Amino acid sequence: MEPPEHSRGIAKTLHRTRGLVQDLIVTRKDGKVILWSAAGIRHTVFDTASPHQPGLEYARNVLTALAFCPEARSCLVLGLGGGSIPRMLIGASRQIEVEVVEIDPTVVELAARFFDIRALPRLTIHLEDAAAFLKCCTAQYGIVIVDTYIGGQMPDQCTARDFLKNAKRSLLDDGVLAVNWLNEDSQKRKNLQENLQSVFGQVWQLPCLKSRNLLYFAPARKTTRQAVLSTAAAVQAQIPFENSLKRLAQGLRNPR
Secondary structure (H helix, E strand, O other): OOOOHHHHOOOEEEEEEEOOOOEEEEEEEOOEEEEEEOOOOEEEEEEOOOOOOOOOHHHHHHHHHHHHOOOOOEEEEEOOOOOHHHHHHHHHOOOOEEEEEEOOHHHHHHHHHHHOHHHOOOEEEEEOOHHHHHHHOOOOEEEEEEOOOEOOEOOHHHOOHHHHHHHHHOEEEEEEEEEEEOOOOHHHHHHHHHHHHHHHOOOEEEEOOOOOOEEEEEEOOOOOHHHHHHHHHHHHHHOOOOOOHHHHHHOOEOOO
């Protein structure tokens, strides 16, 4: 992990505030607006020249969910940040409607003020705890994305078996769960993977090439590598901005 750019005097600090549980900083450099936590973790990099392409690799790689559920009309994102994942998915599909659950009102305020999240169509934001929302959720979605980091830590409740069971219950029969994992604790990673396998059966991994992030994809029903690759190739051509969906699908590790 590198020191945050704002501390090295490279980027201009636009705003600093106290969130629900951590300090949050917004900076700008070379047309890119960045949301940081005070621990030096970048939560969003928004490039005004390519608004639908997240500046963080893991966020771009979430697009792989469309290789599992190409006809998704609904998506639930747990954790807002600056809203780069909802923006990407809304830009990729004219039919998808995105709901976001965010526990911190300060994050929502920053996303609206500096990342123009309120201008996005087909977007609804719920100010609520992710686990509580899933437990009471009666809707079902084509895609559910778990990105619930507080600084560099994901709350333990968001990797627990009950949480994942609620996530699966919230998926349509052809849906897929995506989990962003950023933690060097091998035991916690093992626990998450075991819980995913226990609840879903089939789990795919997509390691990032330029960061420590690891994405997990757990489809509601089993699929094959060939089916995922074929779907990725077809969907890539339909997305109205430059993307690497086919390459991303090729990087998926074999299901376990």
